[in-house]
Every structure is written in C-alpha cells, then in structure tokens.
Amino acid sequence: MVHLPLADTQLDSMPRRRFLRVGLLTTAACALANAPLARPWLTMAHAVTSDAIHETLQGLLAFIVPGPDAYSHAQGVTTSDPGGVDANVAEVLIATLDLSAPFLPSFSGVVAAILNDLAHQVHPALAGPFQAPFANLTYPEKVAVLQLMDATEALQALGGILPAFVAYLCYSDAGTFDPATRTLTGTPVGWSLARYSGVSDGRDELQGYFHNRRHAD
Amino acid sequence: MRDVIVVGAGGGGAVVAKELAARGLDVLVLEAGPRFADVEQDWNHFESDANHPFMGYFRFGPADRAQPAWVRDIPQSMLFVQLAGVGGSTNHYQGNSPRAVPGAFSGYAGADRQAYDLDHLFPFPYRVLIPYYEWVEATLPVQTAPMGKKEAVFFQGAQRLGLPLQRGKDITQAAFRPQENAILQPQGTAGKTSDPHKIRFPAAQGCTFCGHCSQGCFEPLGAPINLKAKRSTSVSYIPMALTADRWSTEGKAITLVADAFATRVNTDGVSARSVTWRVGATGEMLTEEAVVIVLACGTVETPRLWLNSGLPNSNGWVGRGLTDHYVDVVTGVMPFDVGTTRGPGSNGRIDYPGYGMLEVVGDTPGLRAGLCAFSDAGVPGFYDNGLPGGAYGADTVGRLIGNDLKEAMSHVDRLLNIDIFTDDDVEFQNKVSLSSNYPPDEHGPVPRIEILQRKRSARTVRNREFLAQKAVELLRALGAKKVHRINKPPFVIHSHSTMRLGLSASDSVLDRTCEAREVKRLFIADNSALANGIGGPNPTLTTQALATRTAEKIFQQYFGGDAWIKKESPVPSTDAAITHALAVHGTGT
Numbered sequence: 001m002v003h004l005p006l007a008d009t010q011l012d013s014m015p016r017r018r019f020l021r022v023g024l025l026t027t028a029a030c031a032l033a034n035a036p037l038a039r040p041w042l043t044m045a046h047a048v049t050s051d052a053i054h055e056t057l058q059g060l061l062a063f064i065v066p067g068p069d070a071y072s073h074a075q076g077v078t079t080s081d082p083g084g085v086d087a088n089v090a091e092v093l094i095a096t097l098d099l100s101a102p103f104l105p106s107f108s109g110v111v112a113a114i115l116n117d118l119a120h121q122v123h124p125a126l127a128g129p130f131q132a133p134f135a136n137l138t139y140p141e142k143v144a145v146l147q148l149m150d151a152t153e154a155l156q157a158l159g160g161i162l163p164a165f166v167a168y169l170c171y172s173d174a175g176t177f178d179p180a181t182r183t184l185t186g187t188p189v190g191w192s193l194a195r196y197s198g199v200s201d202g203r204d205e206l207q208g209y210f211h212n213r214r215h216a217d
Numbered sequence: 218m219r220d221v222i223v224v225g226a227g228g229g230g231a232v233v234a235k236e237l238a239a240r241g242l243d244v245l246v247l248e249a250g251p252r253f254a255d256v257e258q259d260w261n262h263f264e265s266d267a268n269h270p271f272m273g274y275f276r277f278g279p280a281d282r283a284q285p286a287w288v289r290d291i292p293q294s295m296l297f298v299q300l301a302g303v304g305g306s307t308n309h310y311q312g313n314s315p316r317a318v319p320g321a322f323s324g325y326a327g328a329d330r331q332a333y334d335l336d337h338l339f340p341f342p343y344r345v346l347i348p349y350y351e352w353v354e355a356t357l358p359v360q361t362a363p364m365g366k367k368e369a370v371f372f373q374g375a376q377r378l379g380l381p382l383q384r385g386k387d388i389t390q391a392a393f394r395p396q397e398n399a400i401l402q403p404q405g406t407a408g409k410t411s412d413p414h415k416i417r418f419p420a421a422q423g424c425t426f427c428g429h430c431s432q433g434c435f436e437p438l439g440a441p442i443n444l445k446a447k448r449s450t451s452v453s454y455i456p457m458a459l460t461a462d463r464w465s466t467e468g469k470a471i472t473l474v475a476d477a478f479a480t481r482v483n484t485d486g487v488s489a490r491s492v493t494w495r496v497g498a499t500g501e502m503l504t505e506e507a508v509v510i511v512l513a514c515g516t517v518e519t520p521r522l523w524l525n526s527g528l529p530n531s532n533g534w535v536g537r538g539l540t541d542h543y544v545d546v547v548t549g550v551m552p553f554d555v556g557t558t559r560g561p562g563s564n565g566r567i568d569y570p571g572y573g574m575l576e577v578v579g580d581t582p583g584l585r586a587g588l589c590a591f592s593d594a595g596v597p598g599f600y601d602n603g604l605p606g607g608a609y610g611a612d613t614v615g616r617l618i619g620n621d622l623k624e625a626m627s628h629v630d631r632l633l634n635i636d637i638f639t640d641d642d643v644e645f646q647n648k649v650s651l652s653s654n655y656p657p658d659e660h661g662p663v664p665r666i667e668i669l670q671r672k673r674s675a676r677t678v679r680n681r682e683f684l685a686q687k688a689v690e691l692l693r694a695l696g697a698k699k700v701h702r703i704n705k706p707p708f709v710i711h712s713h714s715t716m717r718l719g720l721s722a723s724d725s726v727l728d729r730t731c732e733a734r735e736v737k738r739l740f741i742a743d744n745s746a747l748a749n750g751i752g753g754p755n756p757t758l759t760t761q762a763l764a765t766r767t768a769e770k771i772f773q774q775y776f777g778g779d780a781w782i783k784k785e786s787p788v789p790s791t792d793a794a795i796t797h798a799l800a801v802h803g804t805g806t
Contacts, residue, residue: 064590064618077619100271102285139619143599150595150602160294160706163618164591165270171626172583177265179272184263194582194629196558199262201438202416202425205559206408207364210372210382210395214361214402217384 028158029101029110044113045106052132056112057093059135061085063142064166065193074128077139084166087189088175093166111162114155118145219245220776222492222507224479224522227305228757229743229764230513231450231458232353234471236768238461239788240778244471245505246458247494249514250301251280252475253308253451256442260433264583267309267432275300275309275433279497280476289517290652290665294593294706297666299515303475304451306515307757311430311562311578312400312447314359316350317759318388318570318640318752319343323720332571334676337538337643339748340720340729348782349762350386354397355787356457357448359758362396363403365426365560367633370551370695371577375567377694378687383568388754393567396576399448399758400424400434400561401791407437407446408560418444430562431580441796447561453790456799463798464788477503480660482510482526482739489739495660509775511767513743516712517664520649520745523716525661529735534726536649538717540750541668541709542573543639543681546588547611547688549697550624551631558582558630567687572680573639573753575688582629589625592616593670594704604671605678606704609686610693614702625701633697635688638711640753641677644669649715668707711756716745730770731763738775742767 048056055071062071067083094108101107112132119126119133122144128136134145149159169175171190178185191198221237223230226248234246251274253259259274260267267275271286277299278286291297299306319325320333324342339346353359364372375393383392401423406415408426416425418440425436425446434447445452461468476497483491483504491506512519520536528535557579567575580588595601597613608614617625625632652665685702692700719725722734731746733739742764744756751759765782772778788794 065623066619079620079623081623083623096269096271099285140599143596146596147600150600156294157291160591160593161296163616164296164587167590167618167622168264168268168583168587170583171586171629172264172268172581174265174269174583177263179266182261182263182266190582190586190626193623194586194626196582196629199429200411200427201262201413201436202407202421202427203411203559204409205365205426205428205556206403207366207369209361209363210368213384213395216361216386216394216397 028161029107041113045109048109048112053108053112055130055132055135056115057090058085064163065170071135075139082189084170087170089169092174118148219243219507221509223511225513226303228307229760231454232761232764233511233742233768235454235458238458238471239465239468240772241467241469246471246473247477247479248303248475249478253303256435260435262429262432264581277301288658288663290654297709304449307449308433309431312398313396313755314399314758315754316386321749321752329571334642334749337749346762349765352765352782352787353761356790357399357453358789359397359399360402362398362564366556367577367579368565370555371565374691374695388568388570391569396564396566401446426560428559443790443795457790460795460798464794478660488737509738509771511740511742515743516715516745517649520715521664524651532723534724536715537645538643538714539647540641540714542711542750543641543677544708545637545705546703547635548701549633549692550699551633552698554630555633557632572683576636578634578636586626589617592703593706609689611689611700611702614704637684638753639681641750642674643714643749713744713747713750713756716741717748718746719748731767740767
C-alpha cells in the first residue's frame with residue numbers, strides 16, 4: 001500500500017453536480033475522486049503544468065511502447081523503430097483523460113500528479129533531463145510505479161485501464177484520425193509497427209468450409 | 218394506451234418487438250442510444266471513430282457524440298463492454314450464435330450432470346428451448362461459418378489435441394467446430410478480393426471478410442440494410458419489426474423511438490402500467506401506458522431501472538448473480554501468417570461442457586494491443602498480483618507492455634488469439650446496484666458494477682484454469698514461438714443473470730415465463746433474464762430464443778392469442794418481402 005499523508009483539498013467543495021455522464025477512464029477518475037487517500041493527488045494536480053503533464057504522459061507512452069525517442073532513452077529501454085512517442089497520440093491521450101472526467105479540473109493533471117508522486121516514492125533522489133519525475137525513471141522503476149498502483153485500492157482501476165488504453169491508442173489509428181472528416185491524414189505509426197494492411201471493405205481471405213461442411217447436422 | 222412497450226432495442230428487445238408486431242400488437246420500442254438507421258453513413262472501419270471508449274460511436278452514451286458518455290461506477294479494474302443504440306451490443310458482436318450447454322438446465326441427466334452450477338439451473342429442461350432456438354436460427358439466419366486462415370490453423374490445433382468435430386448444433390461433448398454464426402455466408406466475390414470495385418452488392422453478398430466486426434458491419438456496400446452480412450438486430454429484427462405490416466398478414470409496424478432513456482416503470486402496486494422516459498435532445502420527460510411492459514436494457518440498466526423505479530426486491534436478488542464468463546486470453550506468436558486482422562471476428566470454437574469454451578479471435582491492431590496490456594497479473598518478470606493463474610507452459614503471464622508488447626505486435630497477423638469463456642457460477646456477491654458514491658445523473662441514481670475477482674467460487678477458478686491450460690496446449694501443438702497468458706481483470710463482453718429466472722422464488726427475480734415474480738405484466742427479455750451463464754457459450758442466441766418464448770407467453774397470457782412456435786414457419790430477416798418493404802417504405806424513424 002502507498003501511505004500518503006492525508007490533506008484537506010477542495011474535493012468536498014467540488015461541484016458534485018458535475019459528476020455527470022462519463023466514460024471508461026472515468027471510472028478510474030471516479031474511484032480517485034472518492035478515495036480519501038487520493039486527495040493529495042487531486043491537490044497536487046493543481047500545480048502540474050501543461051509541460052509536466054505532456055512529459056509525464058510521453059514518459060508513459062515510451063514505457064508502454066518504447067522507441068528511439070528521448071523518453072525511451074531516459075528509461076533505458078529503446079528500440080530503433082518508432083514507439084508510442086512517435087505515434088502522435090499524446091494530445092489524444094490528454095484530451096481523452098480530461099474529457100472523461102468533467103468533474104475534475106484536469107484529469108490529465110491528476111494522472112500526471114499520481115505518476116510523478118509515485119515516481120518520487122520509487123526513487124526519492126531522482127534526477128534527469130525532464131521536469132516530470134516519472135519521465136526520468138528507469139524502465140524497472142516505471143514497473144514499480146505500476147505495481148504501486150495495482151496495490152493501492154484507489155488506483156487499481158486507473159492502473160488497470162491506463163496501460164491498456166495507451167497501448168490501444170498507440171496501435172490504433174488515433175494518431176492520424178481526423179474527427180472532422182472521419183478520415184486519416186496518414187498511415188498510423190501503430191499500423192506500421194504491426195504490419196497491419198489497413199482497413200478494407202473486403203479481403204481475399206476465404207479458406208472454404210471445414211470438410212466442406214456448410215450446414216450443421 | 219399501447220399493447221406493449223419494449224425498453225431497449227438490443228439483442229433481446231428487438232426480438233420481442235418483432236415477434237409481437239408480427240402478431241398485430243401495437244408495440245412501442247424505446248432506445249436510449251442512437252438510431253443507427255443508415256449504417257453505411259453512421260459507421261466506418263476506423264477504431265478511433267468506432268471503439269474509442271469515450272467518444273466512439275460504439276459507446277454507452279447518447280446519440281449526440283458531443284455529449285459525454287453515461288456514467289457507471291466501477292470501483293475496480295474492469296472493462297464492461299456494452300454499447301447504446303438500436304441493435305445494442307449486437308452491433309459490435311462477432312455474430313457467434315451457439316446454443317447453450319444442456320447441463321445448465323434443469324432435468325439434464327448426462328454423465329457430467331454434477332459438473333454445473335446446480336444451484337442456479339434454468340427452471341425448465343433444455344429441450345423446451347430447442348424450438349425457439351430453431352425459430353431464431355431460421356430468422357437471423359444462423360449458418361455454419363466458413364474459415365479464414367486463423368480458423369484453419371485453430372482447427373489443426375484442436376485435432377492435434379485429439380478433439381472430435383462437433384457436427385450438430387447441440388453441445389454433447391468436448392469438441393471443436395466452425396461457429397454457427399449470424400453472419401451470412403459469402404457469395405460471389407465476397408471473401409475473394411480486396412478490390413473495392415469488386416466487392417459491392419450484388420456482386421458480393423454475405424461476409425466480405427473485411428475484419429471489422431468490432432466496428433460494425435455495413436458490408437457489402439450497397440446491400441439493402443436487411444442483407445448486411447452480420448445479423449445485428451439493427452439490420453435483422455428491427456427492420457422486420459418496422460415492416461411487420463408488409464410481410465406478416467396480421468402484422469403491425471412498431472413505433473421505434475431512439476434517444477429515449479427510460480427512467481421509471483410505473484405500477485399500480487400490483488402490475489406495471491406505464492414507462493417514463495427522457496428525450497435526450499430536449500430533456501423532455503414523457504410517459505406512456507401499456508398493457509404489458511418488457512425491459513430489455515441489458516444486464517446493468519435493467520436492474521438500475523428496476524431499482525430506480527422503486528419496484529419490489531423482497532429476496533434481494535435484483536442486480537445480483539452477475540455472471541461474466543471470467544474471460545481470459547491466451548495469445549500465441551506464430552511463425553507464420555494466420556490472418557488475425559482479416560475475416561470475421563471468430564469462426565472457430567471448442568466447447569468443453571462443464572468448463573466453458575475457447576474461441577479463436579481476430580481483431581484490429583489497436584484493440585488487440587489494448588487487450589494484451591489489460592491484465593490483473595502484474596508485469597511478467599517483475600511482479601504478479603497474487604491472482605490465481607498458472608502458466609502451463611506459457612512464456613509469460615500478465616500484461617504485455619514495453620518490448621514484450623512490441624515484439625508480440627510486430628506482426629499482428631501472426632497472433633493466434635484464444636479467448637477463454639468460463640462456465641462461471643452465479644454468485645450473489647457479483648452485482649449491479651445503485652451507486653452511493655455519485656450524485657444521480659439526469660436518469661436517476663447511476664449503476665455500480667462489482668465483481669469480486671479474487672473471491673470467485675472454486676469451480677469457477679478451476680474451470681478457467683482448465684481452459685487456460687488447454688489453450689496453451691493447443692498453441693504449443695501448433696508450434697507457437699511464444700505463448701502469452703494475459704490473465705485478465707473482469708473483461709465483461711458477456712454478461713448475464715442479474716435479473717435471473719429460476720426455480721426458486723428465493724433466489725430469482727423472474728418466473729419460468731420471464732414475468733417478474735413481484736410485478737405482474739412486467740417481463741424481462743435481455744441477458745439479465747438468463748438463469749446463469751449458460752455454461753460458457755456466447756449468450757445472444759439463447760437470449761433471443763428465450764425472448765421469443767417470452768413474446769409467445771405474453772401473447773397467450775395477456776392478449777388471448779395462440780402459440781406459433783412449432784405451428785408456423787418463420788420468415789427469414791433476409792426475405793425479399795422485407796427487402797422490398799424497406800426499399801419502398803424506408804425504415805421509419
């Protein structure tokens with residue numbers, strides 16, 4: 001368990017009526033918003049700058065899908081081919097987090113606060129090229145942050161969904177999808193990584209019927 | 218006053234609506250989500266547009282995508298996959314339509330009869346449901362699925378495990394088979410080309426093997442809506458219900474109202490009398506009366522509506538007994554192409570009666586990567602979370618992230634994914650209730666979903682482990698280079714039994730006709746009505762068969778009608794009369 005000093009926050013005075021109509025990641029945000037242990041992170045989120053949010057989530061993208069970028073170098077796990085940072089999904093991730101929790105001023109800021117606070121716990125004397133502590137962690141230290149999330153009741157929903165959602169974004173068309181036109185502006189990085197042939201209205205894939213059986217007995 | 222109001226136009230509600238419309242009743246169908254009337258315009262193949270859990274068109278949220286999705290309080294790591302809209306979750310399902318396992322029913326006398334959840338059986342024998350299965354199978358229609366590469370490989374694996382081929386529709390032994398699914402068999406150029414100029418209707422008919430079941434099926438392009446390949450109720454039962462006056466001699470077309478979120482069922486203390494709903498676009502509240510009311514809002518929203526309506530819950534079972542097939546995934550990295558992203562979502566299966574089932578599953582790269590990283594068992598090589606789950610020879614157990622994920626995803630079409638669906642027990646602890654953590658939304662108190670993952674019954678855990686071991690064995694038998702067991706948190710793509718029918722009034726909400734024990738004239742016709750998890754198979758066909766039976770019971774009991782199953786022949790949803798009616802008269806609202 002993560003033991004943090006409890007502190008009063010504005011949570012109790014938060015406009016409760018804004019707890020409305022929320023999505024998948026929202027369940028994680030809701031769990032946080034109602035957990036006493038999570039209150040320090042909600043407070044810390046107010047102090048997280050947009051640059052720090054961006055760095056933290058880039059560090060997360062590099063963690064889930066490493067590449068040749070600076071964040072992957074900082075964690076000590078790189079690849080020569082593109083990774084999550086190159087997938088152009090950081091802004092989509094930030095926007096999704098914020099939209100999914102309209103009752104919080106900045107859910108992306110809360111997520112960044114959590115990852116950076118846990119980074120401090122994992123490595124108190126942390127230093128590195130980024131202002132966001134999480135982005136300076138080594139890969140095993142990032143795993144330790146995930147382990148802390150898994151072990152903390154208020155963070156289990158977030159720890160469960162966040163890696164999956166990041167992986168989904170990195171390998172989907174999110175980085176090049178234009179919602180205004182509902183078309184792609186280019187080939188998604190994840191498609192190239194996965195050698196995906198792209199969308200199609202049909203494929204030359206039919207292999208016939210098993211033992212030519214077209215009907216059940 | 219209407220004859221019948223059906224709340225929910227998904228897999229079950231659409232069936233009741235069509236069947237009663239065909240008998241000439243005046244049926245109003247309310248659907249909370251979007252209409253999805255023009256699937257070629259409404260849907261496309263992009264994961265971001267379709268499957269984004271917050272903004273995609275396949276979400277649990279209102280028709281207006283500028284509005285946020287609807288809230289659900291899920292206080293744990295869990296993915297609960299449902300969507301709103303006409304067609305409900307059949308819009309993104311894979312069309313698999315197996316019958317239930319006979320051992321999940323009363324009166325089963327097979328040698329393995331002790332292997333099932335004996336405390337929560339269906340309150341009638343399996344044979345009772347067979348005529349209703351046959352009716353639905355002819356209506357959708359359900360056909361034997363063809364193979365893509367992944368199915369051909371999967372069947373080789375099943376044979377190497379020594380499993381026999383199941384030849385009939387009824388599950389009688391551990392065996393493999395092509396799916397019986399609600400996807401029209403490919404004809405013409407379908408499945409034989411990726412040339413966009415050659416795969417339009419009518420040159421192409423049935424499944425085009427596009428690989429986009431999860432984004433919604435609008436193939437072949439140019440086909441009338443009732444001839445789209447995958448038989449979501451949005452393209453099968455709903456078009457039939459909307460044109461019932463055109464193909465049934467005594468039929469009466471339904472009234473379908475989308476963007477209508479039911480917030481209350483009103484009673485006179487004994488019987489259901491009316492439904493109140495909120496119009497999403499305007500916020501207006503409307504109420505209409507009916508002789509009979511049918512709830513088919515799904516396993517979460519049906520108990521929520523019940524509880525928000527203040528309906529009786531004397532035995533405490535409303536919302537309880539949620540079964541979810543305790544899903545897991547085992548993925549093999551194959552040394553050759555298996556066409557993971559091509560063809561239908563799953564055209565092959567193995568049933569293990571008493572344990573559950575395995576399916577070979579393909580999907581698009583974003584969804585697959587996300588599923589690889591969604592685990593309850595830590596990170597391989599670093600830590601696990603103490604969740605029961607053996608490797609059985611798998612290389613890893615837990616989340617695939619970092620280079621493990623990149624390596625696995627480096628050729629997505631070489632992933633042979635086997636989904637595990639466990640025959641899990643009905644357990645009182647797993648439930649849908651009303652959240653006390655959050656203020657009500659515009660539809661009332663919001664639902665809270667809880668599954669105690671680490672307190673599942675011994676039989677449930679044993680069954681899942683058995684299936685995981687079989688999946689690993691199969692992949693090894695096929696020469697997988699690596700095998701990964703994900704060991705998932707609740708990944709709820711099948712959910713059932715939260716308003717279960719049952720033998721005993723002490724642990725069920727519905728009687729054997731699916732009428733509520735404590736509220737007359739109120740029936741339930743979605744997955745929540747199922748008595749249990751039906752032994753592991755995909756639940757939609759069984760829900761649709763049960764809904765057909767429910768419609769017949771309603772017609773007999775409250776409208777003085779005669780039964781029609783076993784006496785008449787069903788009209789297929791692909792019938793030319795329906796195609797013609799849709800072409801001439803459209804699909805209504």
